[in-house]
Amino acid sequence: MPRNKFQTIIFTLLMTFFMVYVMICYNIALEMGSMKNQIFLLAFHEMIIMWPAAILIELLIGERLTMKLVKRIVTPVMEQPIFMILLISTMTVCVMCPIMSLIAVILFRNPGTEIVSVWINTVVFNFPMALFSQIFFVGPLIRMIFGILFKSETRKAVKIK
Numbered sequence: 001m002p003r004n005k006f007q008t009i010i011f012t013l014l015m016t017f018f019m020v021y022v023m024i025c026y027n028i029a030l031e032m033g034s035m036k037n038q039i040f041l042l043a044f045h046e047m048i049i050m051w052p053a054a055i056l057i058e059l060l061i062g063e064r065l066t067m068k069l070v071k072r073i074v075t076p077v078m079e080q081p082i083f084m085i086l087l088i089s090t091m092t093v094c095v096m097c098p099i100m101s102l103i104a105v106i107l108f109r110n111p112g113t114e115i116v117s118v119w120i121n122t123v124v125f126n127f128p129m130a131l132f133s134q135i136f137f138v139g140p141l142i143r144m145i146f147g148i149l150f151k152s153e154t155r156k157a158v159k160i161k
Helices: 005-032 038-073 081-109 112-149
Strands: none
Touching: 005 038, 005 081, 005 112, 038 081, 081 112
16 A cells, blocks of 8 residues: 555556546446447547546545545454455545546536436446445555555555555
8 A cells, every 4th residue: 555645646546547447448338238349449538538537536535535434434453454455445436436427427428407317327337336346356456566566665554544
């Protein structure tokens, strides 16, 4: 896990890139009715907008709000690294999924007067996939990559900032 601002920025760049890409592919597949090879390329069109948005939201709002939520929930028993990783990952999805879904609805779905219902529908579809991806796929992959990049500094236990 990141130990300083530079590492936080690198971690955020990696995590947001992969999470945004996975979620864009997922949403395009939902719209098309199934997964197709062309989706992997189509996703990059939305990445141009959604990745920078995710980076800014995570660095300016998401990280702070996530850690406030984590601090309200954590107990001494939960301070073991695996519990902290799962709690931070879950709270990150709880913060980022509704915000990013709202941005996607406004920019790509043309909801008109149905913005609230389309947004809620989008969050309901996106949340399980975002949580699954964060905990079982993207999160472990990025922590592994981050561990390789910052080998000696990531062996310490996860602590709340």
